[in-house]
Each structure stands twice: as structure tokens, then as C-alpha cells.
Amino acid sequence: MLPDTSPILEAHDLHKSFGTQPAVKGVSFAIGAGEIFSLLGPNGAGKTTTISMLSCLLAPSAGDATVDGHSVTRDPLGVKRVIGVVPQEIALYPTISARENLVFWGRMYGLGSAQLQARVAAVLDVVDLADRAKDRVETFSGGMKRRLNIAVGLLHEPKVLFLDEPTVGIDPQSRRRILDTVKELNRQGLTVLYTTHYMEEAEELSHRIGIMDQGQLIALGTQAELTQLVGQLDIIHLGVEFNGAAKDTLATTLAALDGVQRVGMDDGNLTLHVTEADTALADIIVAVNHAGAHVRQLEIREPNLEAVFLHLTGRALRD
Amino acid sequence: MKSIYIALKDTLIRFRDRNGLLLMLAAPLVLAVICGAAFGGLTGGGEAASPITDIPVAVVNADRGEYGQQVVDILFSADLAKLLAPALAADVAAARAQVERGDVRAAVVIPADFSEAVTSQGDASTAIRVFTDPTATYSPLIVRSIVEQIANGFSPGILGGRVAVAQLLEQAPVLGPALAQLPAAVAEASGRSDAPAGIELVTSTVGAEEQAGGFNALAYFAPSMAILFLMFTIFEASRSILGEEREWTLQRMLSTPTGFGAILAGKIGGVFLTGVLQLGVLIGASALLFGLNWGHSLPGLILLVIGTVAAAASLGALITALARDAAQAGIIGSAVALIFAILGGNFLDSRAYPAWLQPLSKLTINRWALDGFTDLSMRGGGFGDVFPEIVVLFGIAAVFFTLAVWRLPRRFVR
Amino acid sequence: MLLQTLHIALQYLKTTYRSRSALIFSLIMPLVFTGVLGVTIGGGSQGGEPSRWDVALVNEDGGVLAASLVSTLQASPQLAVSLLPRSEALARTETGDFVAAVVIPSGLSQALQDGKSPTVQFTANGSQLRPAQSAEQAVRAATSELASTVAAARTSVAVAEKLGLFDRGADQAAYFSDALARVAAQWTPARPITVQAEPVTRLDSADQIAGGFEQSSPGMLVTFALVSILNGAIVLIIEREQGTLRRLLVMPMRKGGILAGKLLAIFAAGLIQAAILILVGQLAFGVNWGQAPLALVLLLLAFSFSVTSLGMLIAGVARTYAQANALANILMYSIAALGGAWWPIEITPAWMQRLAQVTPTYWAMQGFSDIITRGLGVGAILPELAALVGFGVAFMAVGVWRFRYE
Numbered sequence A: 001m002l003p004d005t006s007p008i009l010e011a012h013d014l015h016k017s018f019g020t021q022p023a024v025k026g027v028s029f030a031i032g033a034g035e036i037f038s039l040l041g042p043n044g045a046g047k048t049t050t051i052s053m054l055s056c057l058l059a060p061s062a063g064d065a066t067v068d069g070h071s072v073t074r075d076p077l078g079v080k081r082v083i084g085v086v087p088q089e090i091a092l093y094p095t096i097s098a099r100e101n102l103v104f105w106g107r108m109y110g111l112g113s114a115q116l117q118a119r120v121a122a123v124l125d126v127v128d129l130a131d132r133a134k135d136r137v138e139t140f141s142g143g144m145k146r147r148l149n150i151a152v153g154l155l156h157e158p159k160v161l162f163l164d165e166p167t168v169g170i171d172p173q174s175r176r177r178i179l180d181t182v183k184e185l186n187r188q189g190l191t192v193l194y195t196t197h198y199m200e201e202a203e204e205l206s207h208r209i210g211i212m213d214q215g216q217l218i219a220l221g222t223q224a225e226l227t228q229l230v231g232q233l234d235i236i237h238l239g240v241e242f243n244g245a246a247k248d249t250l251a252t253t254l255a256a257l258d259g260v261q262r263v264g265m266d267d268g269n270l271t272l273h274v275t276e277a278d279t280a281l282a283d284i285i286v287a288v289n290h291a292g293a294h295v296r297q298l299e300i301r302e303p304n305l306e307a308v309f310l311h312l313t314g315r316a317l318r319d
Numbered sequence B: 001m002k003s004i005y006i007a008l009k010d011t012l013i014r015f016r017d018r019n020g021l022l023l024m025l026a027a028p029l030v031l032a033v034i035c036g037a038a039f040g041g042l043t044g045g046g047e048a049a050s051p052i053t054d055i056p057v058a059v060v061n062a063d064r065g066e067y068g069q070q071v072v073d074i075l076f077s078a079d080l081a082k083l084l085a086p087a088l089a090a091d092v093a094a095a096r097a098q099v100e101r102g103d104v105r106a107a108v109v110i111p112a113d114f115s116e117a118v119t120s121q122g123d124a125s126t127a128i129r130v131f132t133d134p135t136a137t138y139s140p141l142i143v144r145s146i147v148e149q150i151a152n153g154f155s156p157g158i159l160g161g162r163v164a165v166a167q168l169l170e171q172a173p174v175l176g177p178a179l180a181q182l183p184a185a186v187a188e189a190s191g192r193s194d195a196p197a198g199i200e201l202v203t204s205t206v207g208a209e210e211q212a213g214g215f216n217a218l219a220y221f222a223p224s225m226a227i228l229f230l231m232f233t234i235f236e237a238s239r240s241i242l243g244e245e246r247e248w249t250l251q252r253m254l255s256t257p258t259g260f261g262a263i264l265a266g267k268i269g270g271v272f273l274t275g276v277l278q279l280g281v282l283i284g285a286s287a288l289l290f291g292l293n294w295g296h297s298l299p300g301l302i303l304l305v306i307g308t309v310a311a312a313a314s315l316g317a318l319i320t321a322l323a324r325d326a327a328q329a330g331i332i333g334s335a336v337a338l339i340f341a342i343l344g345g346n347f348l349d350s351r352a353y354p355a356w357l358q359p360l361s362k363l364t365i366n367r368w369a370l371d372g373f374t375d376l377s378m379r380g381g382g383f384g385d386v387f388p389e390i391v392v393l394f395g396i397a398a399v400f401f402t403l404a405v406w407r408l409p410r411r412f413v414r
Numbered sequence C: 001m002l003l004q005t006l007h008i009a010l011q012y013l014k015t016t017y018r019s020r021s022a023l024i025f026s027l028i029m030p031l032v033f034t035g036v037l038g039v040t041i042g043g044g045s046q047g048g049e050p051s052r053w054d055v056a057l058v059n060e061d062g063g064v065l066a067a068s069l070v071s072t073l074q075a076s077p078q079l080a081v082s083l084l085p086r087s088e089a090l091a092r093t094e095t096g097d098f099v100a101a102v103v104i105p106s107g108l109s110q111a112l113q114d115g116k117s118p119t120v121q122f123t124a125n126g127s128q129l130r131p132a133q134s135a136e137q138a139v140r141a142a143t144s145e146l147a148s149t150v151a152a153a154r155t156s157v158a159v160a161e162k163l164g165l166f167d168r169g170a171d172q173a174a175y176f177s178d179a180l181a182r183v184a185a186q187w188t189p190a191r192p193i194t195v196q197a198e199p200v201t202r203l204d205s206a207d208q209i210a211g212g213f214e215q216s217s218p219g220m221l222v223t224f225a226l227v228s229i230l231n232g233a234i235v236l237i238i239e240r241e242q243g244t245l246r247r248l249l250v251m252p253m254r255k256g257g258i259l260a261g262k263l264l265a266i267f268a269a270g271l272i273q274a275a276i277l278i279l280v281g282q283l284a285f286g287v288n289w290g291q292a293p294l295a296l297v298l299l300l301l302a303f304s305f306s307v308t309s310l311g312m313l314i315a316g317v318a319r320t321y322a323q324a325n326a327l328a329n330i331l332m333y334s335i336a337a338l339g340g341a342w343w344p345i346e347i348t349p350a351w352m353q354r355l356a357q358v359t360p361t362y363w364a365m366q367g368f369s370d371i372i373t374r375g376l377g378v379g380a381i382l383p384e385l386a387a388l389v390g391f392g393v394a395f396m397a398v399g400v401w402r403f404r405y406e
């Protein structure tokens, strides 16, 4: 947790509907300068819609937000000057080179010729792509494209960087690199708004985390604050082979057991919240076997964000 | 300023695409050559320049006499060697079969009584039959006209003989015994088909620029195909803004401190720049490769290029504004490009279109552009000749552009 | 195996014809193209209403013979003649108001009477050469008729001279005019040698309709079937790039079966397109497609096969979608034009007609003409069938050999 700083970004009761379909239903939060703030939520939670409103791509149906004192509804140009946006999609031109992409986007950010070359070289360095700068983007690996996607958002040295699921669909090594880059940028003073549906990323990076579900911010705080919501519960992960056993029946049987507070099921992965793992475990395994299923894997954990999400929504984070 | 960078970026992307260049530049040149060569001979009028040469003709001579052979000799003569490729056939059935198989375009049958009819002093008449290939349009007409001219060559003798007999018999009182020589004199005078004094048709051409090598049809099809493929390029490029929305580069542009107006101007400017470069390269290439002469007015040519591209780019922007999505814009674009091409005369000379089609033809950008370019490339016109087309094209551009910039931003309201 | 192949084929056809654009590109577009090309090519040709070409006529000669030439020209069914002063006639021909200007110079009548060869000037508009050529033919017919009439009259004068008529005080000029009048009177009803032209066709002449659509209907059939099939073949490459082909490959069937299914569908789509064009030609433009159903079906099958194979060849040699698209587009336009689908092949130079024989479109067009214009049957199109199947087998072999599934 950062020392108490004045917020650089404030969202006030943001709403967005597409037609009659609400996508974001009243989201408010504040991000302090120099903070990494994560929005964690499953697919369709409204993360991208929220970021789009904050970056003035979508006009809020109601509510407002300010970035560095500029209102997204009244002074979008002021907002755009201070934010760097890294969209969830790889928003690059595949048939021109990395450098040509960066030069173009630098121009869009209004960089003059003198600054441009230096900034392009600098961001290429940050994402470690200087040696591939001349190659067409279409020849890049997924991880390299993701890194270049980030580099574009850094060109004009923004005060706040929006990263919308920047690690989707890449290998662990590339993800590691990106997380390290984000941390390093933050260390140098950049404020980051990060969205993800990977709880490990949120846990590792964030000073504070907002959990989003179905267009609402259902919890907000540091990781410690959030896990306290679950209380002194133990988390049991089971890998189960059903062998044709009825899943729903098993879930109800397990939920009815003594000490079991919640049951989450994601295919063969069961997550149970229990008051005391040692005492409940035996009953659980018996119940599973009795149902005709078979335990492959078992793990007992401290409460984490996944548990928080399950606790708050009754659903697993990953669907 | 940013608009210029957007336009340059789009142009760079388009000219970096090698396969795209094939379609933008190679395809129109190849097709212009094919169409130009197909119609290539149609220059200057006159038989020598006739596009149709070496028409295969079967000849059947059923006549045993001297005059049937004369007809055959004329058909095989050096004068007609360029136009006709005649060959003797055994009989009528064989010749007909050759026509039916498409081996020859026509068969000429000289009847058995031909010489008899030529020499007859009475009212005898006969017919040379020409069997024609129904799948061919022009060569049968040519063969027929040649045979008619040959037949006409015999007619003066025969008719002259008959008229002489009639006239001189009326003069019997004056002539007296000299009348006895009449049959001999008639026989001598008639039957002489060797070139009676004719009327020579001197042909020339006006209103068309002389092109090196006489490859004149190219002066029509080079601009024609350039315009067709320009439309393809422009409609394709116009809908790229919808592609950018799908790929999120449009949103990324909007997330930078760049106004939507500047982005729109840049996108349309990129389309325009691409189109101007494409036409420029095609005009330059056809001048260099085929020696095509693009007229006497450089300002006229430049304004025509700009007007054509502006009109097409505005229409492209309007289609983009109205289409549901990029795929639909693509479909509408192709459909409009093809319909405009056929109506505008990109595949066939629109000036040969029937009168009722002309107003429809003049509803297309293609027609006005083509009229302008051919004013320069075929008729060697100057600025004054292409001025009306330039005005119309800029008018079209103004109307479509206004509609497009009114509708286009609404697509992207958030 | 066979069932799966058919399933793949049906799937393709469903997706193709469900989209609304299918209506535009398979029906409306061919209708417009067939119509416009048909009326344009048909202008001034066999059958139908002959077109009249606008011609400016200048008569600078006051004589009788020139006057008679003027009336012959005015009577020509191919010409719409406007009598104008020379400067205006030439100026308006240059601007394109007239396809040509014909100038009868002063002294023509006298020259003809004197047995000299006078000249008539025919000035064509350079950008309307095709109509100008037709007009020129009509003008030649008129001048040769006048020349022959004069020659006949002169023959009579020659005979009279031989008999010494004019030595006996007869007026040669009066005799000549009389001869001219008599020849002219005989010319039309009783020309001694006539030329009878008749087309060689097995069709009843009542079935003969304007020539334009008999060219444009099969021409557009060939073009649009070509477009449909080659665009279909590009889908093979799109599927390869999107990975859907690979998804099919993991299914329990042989690679060949998958490819066969796709090709079958593309082939069938080509046939459907051809069938639509035949209906368009028959119903909208009165082209007689139903002449020899068996021959027609065989020819359609052979043509679709050869073009499907051409598509396979493109899919086999192209590495990317963009490449295949460029290649297919250039090929489909070029071979349609070369093969004679856009205009009668007879107008092209001999070397192009020989070159055309390496395209399947040429053989298809020949076959269609045999059937719809000549009224022939299967026997007559055997060479065409052989050529198309030959192309098909060769293209297919190379295409399948070179094709990469991923």
C-alpha cells in the first residue's frame, strides 16, 4: 500500500448501457498517483467498458470520471494527453514494421520529430524489441506483439497507463516479462490501471484491487483486506474425475456436509470453503467416492482472491 | 497535420502489400493489353486496318464456264489475300458442313449456270449463295459484301448489254444494216468485268489521337481498365476505417489526443492519395510501356485524375457510412464497381450503347472519367475538351462528400 | 466417407447461398451484364433491328449522278443521313455527333460520265471506329451500285458507238441519260446476279433472335461461373489460414475426402450459377438454351470441372490468401476476355484466336455457340468436351499434387 496520496483518477458512479443492455452499473473508485490498481473480473464483467469510458472512447450513460483533474465528459482532450492506453486487442498495423508503427502512433500523440526518434528508441528498449524494430509486426510472436502493444501506450510518457488484459493468450515466459515491465514502470512513478481475469496477476502486481462482476464493483481494497472478507476459512481444491457421476448431486451433497460453507465447481475442479480443513476432509472424500467419482488431486490453501470471488458471488472466477 | 500522417500511413500500408499491387497495377495493365489487342485493329477505318483478317472461306465453283473461274480468281487474288483465307471445297454439302463445324466463317457457292447467266442476252438471272456462320457477327457481313461487289462487277456488262439491245433496237431506223453487228458488239462489250471505272472511297479518321504503332484501342482500354481497378482499390481502401474499428486501431487513435474530424480527414485523404498514385502509375506505365499518348494538356490530365479519384473516394466514403459493417461495405463496393463498370463502358465502348442506355451510362463516375481520359488519349484533346468532365466529376465528388461527412461520424457515435 | 464428403459439400453451399450478397452477385449482376453487353454487341448485327449509324453527308456536286448517290445513301437501312455543309459536317464528326462524314466532291457526276474514277471521302470519327466501319460498308455498297449503274450505261454507249450510232447524228448525251435511266430501272427488280446469304443453322429461323444475347448470355454464363468457382477455391486457402481445414483434418476421414467435399461444393456452386444464367438468358433475353439438353448438360459439367480444377491449381500454387486472390482475379478476367466471353472472338486478331485455345473459356464458348446458335447436338461438341476434360485433368493433377493442407 502506498503512502496516502491524492487520487490521480476518480470514477464517480459510472454507468454504461448498450441499448437497453446495461454493461456497467454504477462503478466508483479512486486511484492514487503512483499506484497499481487492478480491476479483476470474469469475461463480460465490464472491465473493458469501464476502461473505455475512462479513456474517452465511450461516453458514460451516467456518471463521470476525472483523470489528473480533467473530466472525461467535459475535457476528453485533456484526459487523452495524460493517459496511455493499451487495448485488449493488439491494435497495431501488421504489415508495417514495429518502428513504423511506433513512429505513426508517436505522431498521433503529437510528438515532434526531434522527440519522436528518442521516444521510439526508449520504448523499444523498455519492451526489449530494439533488435526487431525493422521487422513487420505480422512476423512477431504473440508475446512480442503484446509487448509492442504496450510500447505504443508509453510513447508520450503518460501519467496514467491503462492496461486492458495485456497478457491474454501468451506463454508464461512472455507474461513474466510483461509483469516485470509493468512493475518497473510503476517503480519509476507511473500510475497503472490494470485489468485481468487472472487473480495471480492481480495479487502479484496490485497495490489495490477492485473486483468486478456483472457491471458492478463488488469489492475493493488491498489483497489483505479482500481476503479478510472470506474470514478464517480454509480453501480445499479438488481435482475430480466424475466417471459419469452426476455433478449437481455431488455439489449439493458436499454443500450439506458439516463445516462446508461454499462449493464452487469449474468442470473437474472443485473449490470448497470449509471452517476447518482437517476435520472436513475425510467426509468430503467419502462423499466424492460415494457419488461414484474419483479424487485425482487435492490441495489445501490459504484464502486468495479466487476464494473472495467465490465467497461474494457463489461462482468461480474462471468460467 | 495528423491527418497527413494517417493518410501517409494508409498509403504506405497499401503500397507495401505486394499482392494488392498486383491487383492495383498489374491487373489493369494486363487487361488493357488483352482488350486493346482484341480491338486493336479497329483503327483508321478502311479494309487495310480492319480488325478482321484472314477470314476462312470455303469456295465451291459449280460453274464449268469461264466466268465462274473468274469469280474464284478474284476471291483468291492478292487484293483480298489479307482479308480472306479462301479454300476450295468439293461440293455444297462439304462446304456447308465446314461452316456448321465452325471451320470456316462462310462458304461461297458459284452456281452451275453462272457463266451462262453472264453471257445470256435474255433475262436469265442467277444467284451466288453465301452460307454464313451464325455464331459470327462481322465476318459473314464482310464476305457477303465482297461477293456482292464481285457480282456488281459482272452486272454492268450484262445490264449494259441488255439495255444496249433495247435502246439500239429502237434506233433501228437510224442504224439500218449496221444493226446486224449488234450481237457481236454486245458480246464484246459485256462480260468484261475487269475493273470498270468505280468510285474510290478515300478513308481517313478525325478526332482521334494518332498513337504510336497504331495500337489505338489501347487508348480506350488503358484508361478504362485503370478506372475499373481504381474503383476496386478505392472502395477497398474506403472501408478500411471499419476494419480499423474491428482491429481496435481506430479506438487507439481515438484514445490519443486526435480529433475524430482529423482521423476522418486522414482516412479519406489516404484513400485519395492511394487512388491518385495508382492512376498516376498506370498512366505513366502505359505511356512508357506502350507509348500511349495522354494528350496535350497536363493540367487537364492532372485535374481529371484528381476529379476522378475525388469522386470515387467520396462515393467510397458514403458507402462506408451507410453499410452495416465492413463485410457489407465490401459487397456493396464490389457491386457498385461492377455495375458502374458495365454501364460506364469499361468493358465495351459505351458510345456504341443504344440511346436508351446512354443516360444510365452518364449516371456513373466511370463514364465521365472515361469520356475525359479518352478525350485526351484518343482525340488528342486539350484542356477545353476535358473541362466539362472535370466539372461534372468535381460536382459528383462534392455531393457524395457532403453526404459522407454528414453520415459517417454517426456510425461511430458512442 | 462418401457421406461426410457430401456433408462438407452441402455445408459450403448452405453458407454460400444463405448470404444476401449471393442474390446480388449470382442474379442481379449477371442480369445487368447480359443485358448491357447483349444490346451493345447486338447493335447493327444479324437478326433483330439493325442499328442506324448517324452519318453527315456533304454533296458539293450538282449533278444527277451525285443526287442519285445521295438518294441511295438515304435509302440505306444502316444509315441515318444528315445533309450538311462540309465544315459543319467535319466539325461535328470530330466532336462525335456523327460516326462519319461522307463528302461527295464537285465534279463527281462529270467524272463518272467521262469514265474516270472519282473519289468520295469517308471521314470516320476515331473513337467510334466500330460503328464507323459498319457505316463504311454501307457507303461502299452505295458507291459500288452507282459505279456499276454508270458502267452499264457506258457499256450501252460503247455498243452504240461500235455500231456507229453517233456518227449518224444521234445525241450521245441523251443516249447516255436514257441508258442510265433504263439501267437504274432494271437494277432493283432484275439484277442479273444476286447474292443470297443464309446462316447455316439447324434452328428454325423463327427461333433466331438478335445476335447480341446469343453472345452475351453464354459469355456471362462463362464469366460468372468462373468467378463463382475461383472465389470458391480461394475459400480453401482462407480455411487453411484460419485453421478450420486443420480442424477438419483431425476428424476421422481421409484428407482426400475433405478436399473432395470442398471441390464438389465449389463445382456444384459453379453449376448452380450456370443454371441461373441459363434461366436468365432463356427467360429474360429469349436465348434458345433448350436446344440440345443432353449436350448442354455435358458441356456444363465439363466446363465446371475444368474451372474447378483451375481453382484447385490456384489453391495449389498460392501460398497465402492475398496471393490466391490476386492470382484468381487476374486469371478470371484475362481468360474470360481471351476466351471470347466478352465479345465475339472473330473480331480479335488471328494470333489472339490461336492463343485463346489454351483457355477453357474458349472451348466452352465454342460449345455453347454450337448448341444455341448452330442448333447442334452432342456429336458436334465432342472436341470441346475433350479439351475441357483434358484441361480439367491436367489442372487438377497439378493442383492436388501441390496443395498443402496446413
Ligand SMILES: Nc1ncnc2c1ncn2[C@@H]1O[C@H](COP(=O)(O)OP(=O)(O)OP(=O)(O)O)[C@@H](O)[C@H]1O
Binding pocket: A018, A021, A022, A023, A041, A042, A043, A044, A045, A046, A047, A048, A049, A050, A088, A165, A197
Ligand atoms: N459495443 C458493445 N455493444 C453491445 N454490447 C457490448 C459492447 N461492448 C461490450 N458489450 C457488452 O458489455 C458487457 C461488458 O463487456 P466488457 O467488454 O466490458 O467486458 P470485459 O470485462 O472486458 O470482458 P473480457 O474479459 O471478456 O474482456 C458484455 O456483456 C458485453 O457483451
Ligand SMILES: [Mg+2]
Binding pocket: A047, A048, A049, A088, A164, A165
Ligand atoms: Mg475486456
